Amino acid sequence: MKQVSLLFLVLFSVFSCNKTETLDVIPDQNPQPRLEQFGFNFNDFNVLNDTIERGDTFGSIIEDQNIGDQQVYDIIEKVKDTFDVRTIRIGKAFTLLRSKDRYKKLQILVYQPDRGSYYVIDFRGEVSVSKIIRPIRVKQRTIAGVMDGSLSEALNKNGVDASLANKLTKVYAWSIDFFKLKKGDKFGITFTERYIDDTIYDGVDSLKAAFFEYKGKLIYAFPFAQNEVSGKLDYYDENGKALKNFFLKAPLKFVNITSRFAKNRFHPVQMIWKAHKGTDYAAPTGTPIMTTAAGVVEQTGYTAGNGNFVKVKHDKTYSTQYLHMSKILVRRGQRVTQGAIIGKVGSTGLATGPHVCYRFWKNGVQVDALRLKLPNSQPMDSKNLPRFMLQMKPLKWELDSVANL
Numbered sequence: 001m002k003q004v005s006l007l008f009l010v011l012f013s014v015f016s017c018n019k020t021e022t023l024d025v026i027p028d029q030n031p032q033p034r035l036e037q038f039g040f041n042f043n044d045f046n047v048l049n050d051t052i053e054r055g056d057t058f059g060s061i062i063e064d065q066n067i068g069d070q071q072v073y074d075i076i077e078k079v080k081d082t083f084d085v086r087t088i089r090i091g092k093a094f095t096l097l098r099s100k101d102r103y104k105k106l107q108i109l110v111y112q113p114d115r116g117s118y119y120v121i122d123f124r125g126e127v128s129v130s131k132i133i134r135p136i137r138v139k140q141r142t143i144a145g146v147m148d149g150s151l152s153e154a155l156n157k158n159g160v161d162a163s164l165a166n167k168l169t170k171v172y173a174w175s176i177d178f179f180k181l182k183k184g185d186k187f188g189i190t191f192t193e194r195y196i197d198d199t200i201y202d203g204v205d206s207l208k209a210a211f212f213e214y215k216g217k218l219i220y221a222f223p224f225a226q227n228e229v230s231g232k233l234d235y236y237d238e239n240g241k242a243l244k245n246f247f248l249k250a251p252l253k254f255v256n257i258t259s260r261f262a263k264n265r266f267h268p269v270q271m272i273w274k275a276h277k278g279t280d281y282a283a284p285t286g287t288p289i290m291t292t293a294a295g296v297v298e299q300t301g302y303t304a305g306n307g308n309f310v311k312v313k314h315d316k317t318y319s320t321q322y323l324h325m326s327k328i329l330v331r332r333g334q335r336v337t338q339g340a341i342i343g344k345v346g347s348t349g350l351a352t353g354p355h356v357c358y359r360f361w362k363n364g365v366q367v368d369a370l371r372l373k374l375p376n377s378q379p380m381d382s383k384n385l386p387r388f389m390l391q392m393k394p395l396k397w398e399l400d401s402v403a404n405l
Helices: 002-018 058-063 069-079 151-157 163-171 382-403
Strands: 046-051 093-098 106-114 117-122 128-133 136-146 186-196 200-214 217-224 234-236 257-259 262-266 273-276 279-282 288-290 295-303 307-313 318-328 341-345 355-362 365-367
Touching (some): 058 069, 058 106, 136 200, 136 382, 163 200, 186 382, 200 382, 217 382, 307 341
Antiparallel strands (some): 046 093, 093 106, 106 117, 117 128, 136 186, 186 200, 200 217, 217 234, 257 279, 279 355, 288 341, 295 307, 307 318, 318 341, 318 355
């Protein structure tokens, strides 16, 4: 009996040793979500987000992280070729990634000078700096509708950045007065927008195509580079006719004609009948006066009749003159671009009130600018028309489709 008991104990021991013990692992019911930014897992760090305030410097920021004066100096010397610490600006964001132990030792500093890039200063081991350019994606969008207010209001309703209104105003400066668009006029616009990291909106990138109904007619605009090497864009309608004219319609943004070109007009100051070889545009004193085309300032000065004046020579054929200025803003011999501000409206010389008298010369003879058929700038070269049509047709089709034309 004693031997049987002993055998039982041995067998029990053997089976006990061969038994595999299993443990039930209970999963964490609330796992910490992985937060990744700037290429780092924020769960691995003690994170401090902040912005540059008045008086902050790169040195003072890292010195507050228990880095001694000598270390700060050495670090600035090491990073200066890649990151100029003097360029940090008030209001810009920075992030400190520190160790999660009780020492909270600085590991990484991320500085964001703008939305499109950031610097990573790595303090782990040998100090290093990297500038990261965030990827930008350009997306195309087409909108269409009818006017029910201003151009800016129409764009705002479609969630479009206001900068597109300025771009459209410049493109159509020679063909549309946007203040005269009527309620119910149709429009369509194709444009591209920039997105940083595919999510952060960064504004309008470029205008691809547009049309506006104006005085019962659809006026299209398509960008096209006649010279593929230079890539300089001008805008043309669906037939390849340039929208931009060689001359602006008037030297003021807001036009109020008070006296036209006439062979015989009663002069309100001299009280005699005489020729009026210009067009008068009334405006408040100080209103900016624009040169209607690019050229070189030929004359500036003052005479008893003209008051303060500027004369611009545009080419061998055309010159323009602007009279009665309160202030001249250019000098003789200066090159000016179309639309450049050359002076301010005034009432100097023989004038009964603030206005600019706009005079126009063709081949040395003063002519009526309002009746003159002026040339377009850079007309479409016939050899470029097939390439333009190839680019334009799919853009026009998309515009017309979205607008249900």
